[in-house]
Amino acid sequence: MKRLLVCASLFVAVAALSAQPAMQPGPPKAPPKSPPVTATATIAGKTITINYSSPGVKGRAGHIFTTDGLISHDPTYPVWRAGANEATALHTEADIVIGGLAVPKGDYSLFVDISDPDKWVLIVSKLTGKWGLKYDKTQDLGRVKMTMSKPLATVENLKYTITGLGGTTGKLTLEWENYSASVFIAVH
Numbered sequence: 251m252k253r254l255l256v257c258a259s260l261f262v263a264v265a266a267l268s269a270q271p272a273m274q275p276g277p278p279k280a281p282p283k284s285p286p287v288t289a290t291a292t293i294a295g296k297t298i299t300i301n302y303s304s305p306g307v308k309g310r311a312g313h314i315f316t317t318d319g320l321i322s323h324d325p326t327y328p329v330w331r332a333g334a335n336e337a338t339a340l341h342t343e344a345d346i347v348i349g350g351l352a353v354p355k356g357d358y359s360l361f362v363d364i365s366d367p368d369k370w371v372l373i374v375s376k377l378t379g380k381w382g383l384k385y386d387k388t389q390d391l392g393r394v395k396m397t398m399s400k401p402l403a404t405v406e407n408l409k410y411t412i413t414g415l416g417g418t419t420g421k422l423t424l425e426w427e428n429y430s431a432s433v434f435i436a437v438h
Contacts, residue, residue, distance in 0.1 A: 284334035291412035293420040294437040296344035302333035304408045307427050311404050314427050315367040324383055328365040331382030332424060333408060349394030349433040361385055370396045370431040396431035404428055
């Protein structure tokens with residue numbers, strides 16, 4: 251009887267294992283061309299987060315922000331999705347002011363008007379969860395001028411930083427290629 255039980259158990263185990271599909275190791279997946287990145291900071295006890303995809307310059311320095319450059323081929327040009335893939339997403343746990351624009355706590359998309367590559371304008375859109383090339387001006391919460399500077403060296407991958415400056419103030423900075431644009435933030 252014991253042998254019969256052991257044999258039956260082995261039979262069931264073998265049958266179960268052979269019913270499982272064989273795990274075939276496939277080729278390793280290449281990293282995404284524009285990997286997802288999160289920039290976050292806590293200012294005055296409230297978290298501000300930006301989720302974006304970070305494209306690389308990839309030898310195109312000097313050919314990204316020109317009127318005939320890489321971004322000029324986007325259907326929303328001269329409005330740029332300020333990242334790659336899905337629209338760049340801003341989440342704030344508190345009411346904030348970005349460069350003079352009141353932004354209630356919640357979720358938004360960020361775009362940048364690069365009509366003048368040396369004078370960027372940050373656009374805060376109420377439209378969220380869309381692909382980055384879906385821009386609708388009627389959904390703008392507002393626009394603010396950014397302070398422009400040049401990074402010390404070419405910034406290979408697009409990078410957002412949110413920096414707390416003490417108390418209720420901070421700074422949002424966007425850098426890519428040979429451009430750096432920033433705007434002050436205040437938490438209320």
